[in-house]
Each structure stands twice: as structure tokens, then as C-alpha cells.
Amino acid sequence: xxxxxxxxxxxxxxxxxxxxxxxxxxxxxxxxxxxxxxxxxxxxxxxxxxxxxxxxxxxxxxxxxxxxxxxxxxxxxxxxxxxxxxxxxxxxxxxxxxxxxxxxxxxxxxxxxxxxxxxxxxxxxxxxxxxxxxxxxxxxxxxxxxxxxxxxxxxxxxxxxxxxxxxxxxxxxxxxxxxxxxxxxxxxxxxxxxxxxxxxxxxxxxxxxxxxxxxxxxxxxxxxxxxxxxxxxxxxxxxxxxxxxxxxxxxxxxxxxxxxxxxxxxxxxxxxxxxxxxxxx
Amino acid sequence: xxxxxxxxxxxxxxxxxxxxxxxxxxxxxxxxxxxxxxxxxxxxxxxxxxxxxxxxxxxxxxxxxxxxxxxxxxxxxxxxxxxxxxxxxxxxxxxxxxxxxxxxxxxxxxxxxxxxxxxxxxxxxxxxxxxxxxxxxxxxxxxxxxxxxxxxxxxxxxxxxxxxxxxxxxxxxxxxxxxxxxxxxxxxxxxxxxxxxxxxxxxxxxxxxxxxxxxxxxxxxxxxxxxxxxxxxxxxxxxxxxxxxxxxxxxxxxxxxxxxxxxxxxxxxxxxxxxxxxxxxxxxxxxxxxxxxxxxxxxxxxxxxxxxxxxxxxxxxxxxxxxxxxxxxxxxxxxxxxxxxxxxxxxxxxxxxxxxxxxxxxxxx
Numbered sequence: 001x002x003x004x005x006x007x008x009x010x011x012x013x014x015x016x017x018x019x020x021x022x023x024x025x026x027x028x029x030x031x032x033x034x035x036x037x038x039x040x041x042x043x044x045x046x047x048x049x050x051x052x053x054x055x056x057x058x059x060x061x062x063x064x065x066x067x068x069x070x071x072x073x074x075x076x077x078x079x080x081x082x083x084x085x086x087x088x089x090x091x092x093x094x095x096x097x098x099x100x101x102x103x104x105x106x107x108x109x110x111x112x113x114x115x116x117x118x119x120x121x122x123x124x125x126x127x128x129x130x131x132x133x134x135x136x137x138x139x140x141x142x143x144x145x146x147x148x149x150x151x152x153x154x155x156x157x158x159x160x161x162x163x164x165x166x167x168x169x170x171x172x173x174x175x176x177x178x179x180x181x182x183x184x185x186x187x188x189x190x191x192x193x194x195x196x197x198x199x200x201x202x203x204x205x206x207x208x209x210x211x212x213x214x215x216x217x218x219x220x221x222x223x224x225x226x227x228x229x230x231x232x233x234x235x236x237x238x239x240x241x242x243x244x245x246x247x248x249x250x251x252x253x254x255x256x257x258x259x260x261x262x263x264x265x266x267x268x269x270x271x272x273x274x275x276x277x278x279x280x281x
Numbered sequence: 282x283x284x285x286x287x288x289x290x291x292x293x294x295x296x297x298x299x300x301x302x303x304x305x306x307x308x309x310x311x312x313x314x315x316x317x318x319x320x321x322x323x324x325x326x327x328x329x330x331x332x333x334x335x336x337x338x339x340x341x342x343x344x345x346x347x348x349x350x351x352x353x354x355x356x357x358x359x360x361x362x363x364x365x366x367x368x369x370x371x372x373x374x375x376x377x378x379x380x381x382x383x384x385x386x387x388x389x390x391x392x393x394x395x396x397x398x399x400x401x402x403x404x405x406x407x408x409x410x411x412x413x414x415x416x417x418x419x420x421x422x423x424x425x426x427x428x429x430x431x432x433x434x435x436x437x438x439x440x441x442x443x444x445x446x447x448x449x450x451x452x453x454x455x456x457x458x459x460x461x462x463x464x465x466x467x468x469x470x471x472x473x474x475x476x477x478x479x480x481x482x483x484x485x486x487x488x489x490x491x492x493x494x495x496x497x498x499x500x501x502x503x504x505x506x507x508x509x510x511x512x513x514x515x516x517x518x519x520x521x522x523x524x525x526x527x528x529x530x531x532x533x534x535x536x537x538x539x540x541x542x543x544x545x546x547x548x549x550x551x552x553x554x555x556x557x558x559x560x561x562x563x564x565x566x567x568x569x570x571x572x573x574x575x576x577x578x579x580x581x582x583x584x585x586x587x588x589x590x591x592x593x594x595x596x597x598x599x600x601x602x603x604x605x606x607x608x609x610x611x612x613x614x615x616x617x618x619x620x621x622x623x624x625x626x627x628x629x630x631x632x633x634x635x636x637x638x639x640x641x642x643x644x645x646x
Binding site: 204 | 334335336355356357358360361362363365367369371372373374382383386387430431434
């Protein structure tokens with residue numbers, strides 16, 4: 001059934017529509033146009049030339065950065081999902097009503113502080129003269145080079161995504177029908193087996209969406225790879241800043257950005273399809 | 282303990298904090314029996330079933346299955362499959378996968394699993410839905426899947442927690458006969474929890490009536506219907522007229538009860554315990570055994586002057602509502618032929634009467 005537009009409906013939906021148009025659709029269209037511009041003598045000029053696409057896609061460095069960014073964010077999504085699950089499981093099934101509320105509150109607290117500040121504070125822990133190495137020194141170990149490693153970048157990704165992933169997982173676990181769990185036990189499915197045979201399949205949509213969010217956030221993150229990973233290996237976000245700095249190559253940066261957007265859309269689409277696979281409703 | 286006893290509850294008590302859900306409970310369930318546990322909500326019937334399934338642990342007492350205590354056995358180590366009120370089918374599995382679930386958990390091989398599941402689908406007449414999603418099934422089809430899922434392991438006992446309550450009336454009746462036939466053919470002991478008298482009485486071999494965590498009466502449907510043992514049972518069944526009063530005499534096999542409606546008499550034969558004068562007791566008489574006349578018939582000891590206050594016709598029987606001299610409401614149920622010769626008008630003065638063998642005495646606790 002087609003509903004006609006009313007003034008009342010428009011009053012509330014129009015601001016958001018205009019916002020989306022101004023700050024998402026328009027910049028996106030501009031980004032596409034920009035990727036076909038050319039740069040001559042450090043000045044951009046409007047053009048329709050595929051040279052930026054050809055140049056970027058012809059560079060092994062670009063594909064290397066792409067592969068590394070993809071692999072690292074996929075690893076972060078898998079790692080954070082695996083680490084968050086026992087936590088959200090315990091909150092959903094082992095805590096009392098009050099305990100659960102406190103846990104949700106504690107998971108929200110990290111959002112009070114800027115992500116940048118949290119990453120900087122990790123530097124204090126991880127640097128060569130940082131808290132961890134000093135403590136290891138007391139027992140005669142180290143110092144180890146913890147900062148500027150892939151591991152440090154991963155820690156940053158977890159800092160960024162962990163609370164959100166726990167919350168998303170928690171909401172999907174909280175809505176599982178408890179009688180399904182009892183029914184599984186009753187049909188001789190042991191406790192651990194029930195987690196894999198009943199709880200995870202029941203919460204699949206929420207678990208996949210949580211992992212998807214972790215992937216999206218990590219894939220585009222600039223802060224952790226630069227401040228904890230030391231910019232090495234180069235991720236796509238670092239590559240964008242490098243490209244703009246070297247000779248005003250905004251059009252080439254646009255190519256990278258569009259590739260990232262395309263990748264995220266494809267991954268999101270695939271993830272949602274996987275999440276709802278085999279469901280009719 | 283008898284040889285043919287499958288389950289026994291021995292002094293079983295269940296408390297949730299301060300609240301006593303089940304008070305000291307002693308009863309046995311025979312092999313191959315269809316037992317219904319009946320009562321209104323909060324009477325402890327579901328808790329009793331859940332203790333048997335291992336989903337709740339008794340606070341006191343012992344539950345035995347085939348003679349062995351099972352108190353400390355977790356539910357996944359017992360063979361007490363249950364059919365839930367919500368059915369609790371797994372929505373992420375299709376029909377045949379749901380039925381195979383318990384076999385898979387027991388480590389039955391893939392081919393064997395499929396074969397047995399298909400047998401049960403066939404038996405429940407849902408073969409054509411094998412690869413459907415649960416959400417695509419109707420209420421009755423889901424019911425059959427739930428039964429197949431529990432019965433596929435061929436258990437000795439099946440627990441059912443109000444499985445029919447979500448169905449419409451016609452389907453309910455159909456499923457009742459499916460359940461009864463299934464129980465008869467398989468010989469599996471069914472323990473069936475319900476708040477519906479018609480379900481319990483039409484299917485069960487024996488009925489347990491519970492109220493506030495206590496067993497009020499255990500017996501065959503006929504026994505309970507004809508001779509309710511407590512005031513609660515008589516009131517719960519709602520098929521008897523009740524007169525409460527004091528025993529004023531007991532001699533020659535006839536007990537006399539003084540009630541506000543008048544002195545009533547009944548046979549002392551078959552009474553569970555001797556009655557003494559001065560005791561408070563309630564006389565119950567089935568509304569179908571209560572007769573109606575214009576003048577007191579000769580040879581009847583129990584006659585009550587009544588005034589008609591209402592009538593209700595349902596199918597072949599009519600219910601006439603009457604008021605006694607002291608203002609108590611009673612009723613009678615008769616076929617239309619039985620009532621044909623009576624002047625049935627609201628306000629009409631009549632006489633209610635019954636044979637003294639039809640009255641039963643329930644002592645006050």
C-alpha cells in the first residue's frame with residue numbers, strides 16, 4: 001500500500017533527509033567526481049580522466065596496504081568477538097538483574113573518554129620506558145619493544161571496539177528464549193554443547209552484526225595504526241594522509257577512500273546475508 | 282514399592298526462598314500410566330513436573346525413577362524429555378533437524394538419525410514438512426514436531442506442560458485423541474500438567490489435583506468426579522452442590538447434617554473415616570444427581586424448598602439455577618426430557634431432592 005506524504009510526517013523526516021543529502025550523498029558524489037580530476041603543478045583541475053584509478057590500482061604498495069588493512073580488521077573482528085563472547089555470555093546468563101545493569105553501565109563508561117585519549121594512555125603502558133616494561137624490569141625481564149607493533153595496533157582496535165561488541169552481543173543474548181536452553185538440556189545437550197548448538201545459532205544475527213561493526217570501525221581507523229602501530233605497516237587510512245601530503249594528490253586519495261567505501265559495503269552486505277541465511281522472517 | 286512403579290515422590294518439598302511451592306508430596310506413577318496433574322495457576326503443578334525433569338532440584342525428599350534416586354542427576358543426564366507449553370522448538374533448525382536433535386546429542390550416526398526421525402515424522406503425519414522452517418508451520422503441526430522431537434529417543438516417560446493451551450478449541454480436541462492414542466500405542470508413561478479439567482479427565486488414567494502446593498486428591502477421573510474428597514476438589518470441579526453444616530447424629534448407617542438450608546441425611550457406608558456428632562462437614566451431591574419436582578416426592582429423605590432464578594441451555598442439557606430458603610445458590614443439570622413436565626419460570630417455587638446414596642460427606646480439615 002502506498003501512503004501519501006503528509007505535512008506532519010515531512011516535518012520530522014525532512015531535516016534528516018536534508019542532512020543525509022548534504023553531508024553524505026553530496027560529498028560522496030563529489031568524491032567520485034574528484035577521483036577523476038587531475039593534478040598539474042600541485043594544482044587540482046576538474047577533469048574526466050581515469051589516470052588516478054589506473055595509477056593507484058597499478059601500485060603494489062596500494063594492494064599491500066589494502067591486504068594488510070583487510071586482514072588486520074578481519075582479525076580484530078574475530079578476536080574481539082571471541083574475547084567479548086564469554087564476557088557478554090556471563091553478563092546475560094550468570095548475573096542478577098542488578099548486576100546486569102551495572103555491567104551495561106560499565107560498558108558504556110569507556111565512551112565517556114575520547115578514543116584518542118585512550119590510545120595515548122596505551123602509549124604510557126606500552127612504550128620502552130612504559131609501565132609494562134618497568135614492571136617486567138623488576139623481575140629482570142625486558143625491555144621489550146611493545147609500541148609500534150602490529151600487536152599494539154590490535155590493542156588499539158580492541159580498545160575501540162570491545163565495549164560496543166559486548167553491548168551488541170549482550171542484547172542479542174538477552175533476547176534468547178530461556179526455554180530453548182532448558183529444552184536443549186532436557187534433550188541431553190550438555191552445558192558447553194548448548195552454547196554452540198543453541199545459544200550461538202539463536203544469537204547469530206546479533207553476533208554477526210557485532211563482528212561487522214568491529215570490522216567497519218577497525219578498517220577505517222587511523223588513530224591506532226599511527227599512534228600505537230607507528231605507521232608501519234601502512235594501512236589504507238595512513239595511505240590516504242600520505243597521498244594528500246605528497247603533492248596535493250587529493251584525487252588519488254579519493255580513489256583509496258572510494259575503494260574503502262566499496263569494500264565496507266560489500267562486506268556489510270555479505271555479513272547481513274550470512275546472518276539471516278536460512279531465515280524466512 | 283510396587284514392581285510396576287516408574288516414578289515415586291517421597292516427601293518432596295520445594296521452596297523458592299520463603300515461598301513454599303510444593304508441600305511434602307508423596308505419590309507414585311505407574312509404568313505406562315497416563316497421569317494428569319491438575320490445578321489452577323500457582324498450585325505447584327509445573328514445579329512438580331520440572332523437578333521430575335531435573336530443571337528444579339527438590340528442597341527436601343527423594344524422587345526416584347525406576348527405583349533409583351535422581352535428585353542429583355542434572356537434566357541432561359536423565360531420560361525425561363518434556364514438551365513445553367511454548368513447545369520450545371529450535372527456530373534455527375528445520376523440522377527434521379529439530380526431531381534429530383536429541384539423537385545427535387546421544388551420538389547416533391547420521392544415517393540412523395535420519396531414519397528414526399523420518400519414522401517419527403511419518404508417525405506424526407508431518408513427513409511433507411520435513412525441510413520446512415518452524416515459522417512456516419501451523420500450531421497443530423508444531424505440536425506434532427514437538428512430540429516427535431521428544432519421543433524420537435523412545436523414552437520410558439514423557440512430560441507435558443500444558444502443551445495444548447495455545448491451540449483453538451477444535452484442534453485441542455483433535456490433539457487430545459492424538460495424544461491418548463499415542464500413549465496407548467507406545468505404552469510410554471505420560472505425565473500431563475494442565476489447568477483444564479476436560480483435558481485431564483478425558484485423557485488421564487489417574488488425576489492428581491493440587492492446590493497451593495498440596496495434593497488434594499489422587500484418583501481415577503470417575504472416582505474424583507463422583508466422590509470429591511475435599512471441599513476444594515468439589516468446588517474446583519464445580520459439578521457438585523455443596524451444603525456445609527454440623528453433624529448432628531450418626532446412627533443406623535445414616536448421618537444427619539444440620540445445615541442452614543435444613544437437616545440433610547446421607548449414607549454412612551463407604552465413608553473414609555467414622556464421623557462424630559459436632560464435627561463440621563460438607564455434603565456434596567452432583568448437580569446431575571440432583572432432581573427437581575413441584576411437590577416433595579414421597580420416599581425421599583433429602584428435600585429442599587427452592588426458587589428458580591435462572592436457566593441456561595447448552596446442547597442436549599439444561600442447567601437450572603435455584604436459590605434455597607437461606608439464599609444459597611444451587612443448580613441442577615438435566616436433559617430436556619427430564620425437565621419437560623416442570624413449570625420452569627423464573628421465581629417459580631420448586632423442590633430439589635436427591636437420593637441419600639448420592640450424597641457424599643467431606644470433612645473439614
